[in-house]
Amino acid sequence: MPRWGMVIDLDKCFACQSCTVACRMENNTPVAGPDQAGKGRAILWNEVLPFIEGEYPRLVATMIPRPCMHCDYPPCTKVCPVRATYKNEEGIVVVDYNRCIGCRMCTVACPYGVRYFNWFPPEWPEELKQHLNPDPEVAPRPKGVVEKCSFCIQRLHKARQKADAEGRAFMATDYIPACVQTCTGHARYFGDLDDPTSLVHQLAHSPRAFRLLEELGTEPKVYYLKQG
């Protein structure tokens, strides 16, 4: 069983935010509009966070793209009263939109702020509506439930089906999330962390590797490579 994980090289990332856009198109996240976005209601499964230290001209900016960390010990799934969010056998933390009761306990429990609530029914401008991803697995979520990055789990399912149809064994390299595929700077790597020969495994053990809020003991499966 693979243990899916991601590595993001901050030296290569130039904060173009293509990952954010690719994620939106792949996963059909609704468009909040400037008004609602200003109120903090935008849904961005992947977000590029600016960490700015010091003042101009001695300023150090670190841009950190932040998907869900898919923690090995996720505080979010622990508190869900109905198991509408859980970690599957391959380590991916998913949400069951048909079961979520919208209590938002998981959103306050996640230390990384990666979970989003559907404050309104989802909406898109007319032009975008025609380009929604038709995959039923990412059908627009109803209002009142929580959603978040799923490492594009629908792509995993499709990759498995494809391998089956072609009569060959499924390989970890068959599956990559949309953000990794799109990343302009080739800063993102994805694969099986448990496979010692995989690139993500090796990068995750590089001396440059670190994880966000490691001290909390959530054991994130998204690693970063320090810049500089």
Add this chain to the structure above:
Amino acid sequence: MDIGNLLSTFFKSAGPGGALATLVLSGALLLYIFLARWIIGDDQQQ
């Protein structure tokens, strides 16, 4: 039998919690109905 495993399954899986909560609440309800009948009682035999 692995008690630890059993316990963690009880806490983590969906369903048993709801069942226990229902059991506790309906058990309490039954107890209270019984108590009410006992208080009112039938003192004729005494």
Add this chain to the structure above:
Amino acid sequence: MHPENKNETVILNPLRKVGLADKLLWATLLGLLLLGIGVWIRQYVLGLGITGLNRPVYWGVYLTNFVFFIGLAHSGTFISAILRLAGQGWRKPLTRAAEAITLFSLPFGVASILVDMGRPDRILNLIWFGRYESPILWDVTAVGLYLLSSIVFFYFSLIPDIALCRDRLTQAPGWQRRMYTILALGWRGTPQQYHRLERVLDGMAIFMTMLVVTVHTVVSWLFGMTLQPGWHTALIGPFFLLGAILSGTAAVVIVLAILRKVYRFQHVLPVSLFNSLRKLLITFLLGWLYFMIAEHLTIGYGNMKEEMVVLQDKFSGNYALIFWSMAVLVFGVPLLIFLIKGKDSIGWMVLACVLINIGMWMERYIVIVPTQISPRLLSVSGQGIYLPTMTEALITVACFAGFTLLYAVFTRYFPIVPVWETAESLPVGHEAEPALQTGSATAD
């Protein structure tokens, strides 16, 4: 057979006539309640976006109301269960008035949670898929059991008085008499019945005391079990509990004063009662100060970065105004009033208790919101904002109106001062139970 109580006529007086003033009051309160329900329906149809909630402030006024109403509910159990166990006889005239606060505020605590849910239509998922790893299930169990038990505890101690109404209020309209007959369960007031009733109430008092501690602790654990700065502290449980008992007891004072005035209960509810409550309240206030200092000193002294963000926000940042006025309202002014003016003065007592309750609502708010405003990773890109909207305000008003409505209606149909518990003597042959003997008035 009914107990002999020289105040019986006075106590039953409010039940004899529902006046125009009552009807106007009820209609107004009902209007506010219905308005709130309407707003909730609108919120359900449009989505929770019409509230001020957002990311990162996922929990706001509704959760504050939840904690506040559950806290208010602690009054009754405290007065009637804990003081019962402690053999404090002076509590007797005010037990029912206090328990009624419990009974009528709990439903609005529960309702606040329903209002807060994104998908209240899926509430039954909690039963089909409930799992005990989540603090929400702890809350469902504890609050559910508490609601059920306090209804029963309240009802049991009401039975003899319902029977009294059944036999005394023969002029009442037919439906009202039928209601008494059904609810009295055929109570005849035999010594054995009184004996068994006392035994059950004593037993339940122990259970209710444990429950009351559990309930507010698990309410606080909704917050305490997360890893968020400001919430993740072991003190949050006891702190919430003490706050609950403080605001609950203060609410009892307010309610008693109103009842005393409106229903002319001056003899039934003597000033000495207020003086006893005053002593309790002073104790709770000092306890509250102790927790407040223990909590904030530990965090401030430790000076951990993430905790300090929240602490500074409260002490000198955006929430400083609410924080410090909360401290003055809950602690400063009321303590001064209690010490200097409170003795023998109901007016001053009520003022202090109103301030305490306003302050306690703010205290709940200040625990819930600032932690979310500055979440760890997002605070780098500025703070979140949270401004409640009209929707939240109207629903909050509706909760308070609903509570008052239930209370006001209840006092017109049931005796709000227990006749049998305050009686000079119960039916012959009944051995006075320990609580009656030891519980002579200790009030000054």
